[in-house]
Amino acid sequence: MRVVIDTNVLLSAVLGGTLKAILDHWQQESYVLVVTDEIVREYMDVLQRPKFGLRGDVIDSIATFIFQFAEFVTPTERVQVVAADPKDDKFLDVVTVGNIDYLVSGDKHLLGLKEFVGVPIITPREFLKKL
Numbered sequence: 001m002r003v004v005i006d007t008n009v010l011l012s013a014v015l016g017g018t019l020k021a022i023l024d025h026w027q028q029e030s031y032v033l034v035v036t037d038e039i040v041r042e043y044m045d046v047l048q049r050p051k052f053g054l055r056g057d058v059i060d061s062i063a064t065f066i067f068q069f070a071e072f073v074t075p076t077e078r079v080q081v082v083a084a085d086p087k088d089d090k091f092l093d094v095v096t097v098g099n100i101d102y103l104v105s106g107d108k109h110l111l112g113l114k115e116f117v118g119v120p121i122i123t124p125r126e127f128l129k130k131l
Helices: 007-015 020-027 037-047 056-069 086-097 108-113 124-130
Strands: 002-005 032-035 102-104 119-122
Touching (some): 007 037, 086 102, 108 119
């Protein structure tokens, strides 16, 4: 299974709770995380925000894991779909080139689309049920 994970889902998983299982499944190779350089930059920017209180070694560990085990793709085109929040389009860009099974998000703009080019956009809880 090939998956794009929105930053809000990754952050929630890193912070713990129920969504931590998403990271556990990734470590167990239950799915392949597909990303772009732009998505990883956003992941790192958000994880480093002081308000989340993540230690540097935790952030380094996550970054190392992403660079070792995520699959990086390069979009051949940039979509402009989410007018209300164009920064969300970067996740849809991956769908166009990454042979993706699911886009996992908690973002209302993305979830409101329900699917993009035939790829379901689902909540983290729906994703956990599929795992």
